[in-house]
Amino acid sequence: MTPPQAGALRLVARTQGARIPKPPLGLAAWSPTADAIAVLLDAGAPSVASVAAQLPPSTSLPSGTPVFVLGKAAVKPSFWRLFAGDVAMPRAARCTALLSRGYVDIGADADLVWGHAP
Numbered sequence: 001m002t003p004p005q006a007g008a009l010r011l012v013a014r015t016q017g018a019r020i021p022k023p024p025l026g027l028a029a030w031s032p033t034a035d036a037i038a039v040l041l042d043a044g045a046p047s048v049a050s051v052a053a054q055l056p057p058s059t060s061l062p063s064g065t066p067v068f069v070l071g072k073a074a075v076k077p078s079f080w081r082l083f084a085g086d087v088a089m090p091r092a093a094r095c096t097a098l099l100s101r102g103y104v105d106i107g108a109d110a111d112l113v114w115g116h117a118p
Contacts, residue, residue: 001107003114004066008034014054015042018074024112025068036066041094043073043087051089051097058102061117067103069094071111 008031009023023030024038041054055067071094073087094113098106103115 001109003068003107003109003112004116006034006036006066006068009036009038009068010034011040012037012056013040013042013074015040015074021070021072024070035062036068037061038068038070040070041073041089043075046073046089046093048093048096048100051093052100055097055101055103058104058115058117063117065117067098067115067117069098069113071113 003025006025009025009027010032011020011030018040020030021040037056039055041051044050055069061067071088071091073089075087091108091113095106095108098113098115102118104118106113106115108114
């Protein structure tokens with residue numbers, strides 16, 4: 001499936017001090033003023049409930065706003081982080097979390113999951 005086009009993406013993350021990933025979709029940089037958002041999840045239990053709790057409610061966004069959920073989760077900075085790899089979040093949990101928060105037109109590709117505010 002092909003992800004929707006986004007000229008710019010704003011990164012939303014709860015973990016402070018985490019390593020910021022490169023933007024997806026071939027974008028060069030994150031934009032703090034972009035309408036489309038990408039969510040960097042916190043590493044932890046990869047359950048639907050924990051992923052859904054980190055997503056903005058679909059009703060809080062303008063209709064049609066694309067929301068992308070990144071496949072790798074943020075790990076809090078620590079000494080041991082130097083030796084740990086990235087934490088992958090299951091695609092099924094991310095898609096189901098978008099659905100449970102009220103997003104529509106949900107899709108996924110190899111590492112990216114997306115939906116739109118209704």
